[in-house]
Amino acid sequence: MRFSILSGAALVSSVYAVGNAIVINKSPSTFYVWSVGDSVGSRQTVVAGGNYSEPLHRAPNAGGIAVKITKTGELSNGVPTQIFSYSLDGANVWYDLSTTFGEPFKGQRITVTSPIGGTIDWPAGSNPGGSQVKVASSEGNVVFTAYAAV
Ligand SMILES: *[C@@H]1O[C@H](CO)[C@@H](O)[C@H](O)[C@H]1NC(C)=O
Secondary structure, three states, X not given: OHHHHHHHHHHHHHHOOOOEEXXXXXXXXXXXXXXXXXXXXXXXXXXXXXEEEEEOOOEOOOEOEEEEEEOOOOOOOXXXXXXXXXEEEOOEEEEEEEEEOOXXXXXXXXXXXXXXXXXXXXXXXXXXXXXXXXXXXXXXXXXXXXXXXX
């Protein structure tokens, strides 16, 4: 029984290859990342020139994943937080960019891109308005990038 469950899972993962969610720091300063699904993951430090990466996945209960980013090293009420969220939906991944408690990258360009999907572009770190939700094939990476001040 256990064997058949494992071989079924292996088959699924080989048929549906998925990309990664990647956070790239092209700015001169460190920021911090938490991957939030059903619970809050451990704090990841992303130094200037560095990155954070995780395979695109679903949270068993919440479904969608919120990759939360702050500059202070804290994730709590009142701290400006960038939220790069994504949701796997079969062969597609939907992604979105938002903030809470202020805009931590105000004055810096931030983007979310996929080589095979839509681009979200905040040229000065502020929500330009309109729908920010984009979709891509989940086989590609979905990449959040923070640039230096404009
Ligand atoms: C992420 O960082 C690692 C280690 O420095 C590097 O090898 C890799 O190319 C980087 N990935 C991206 C997408 O920038």
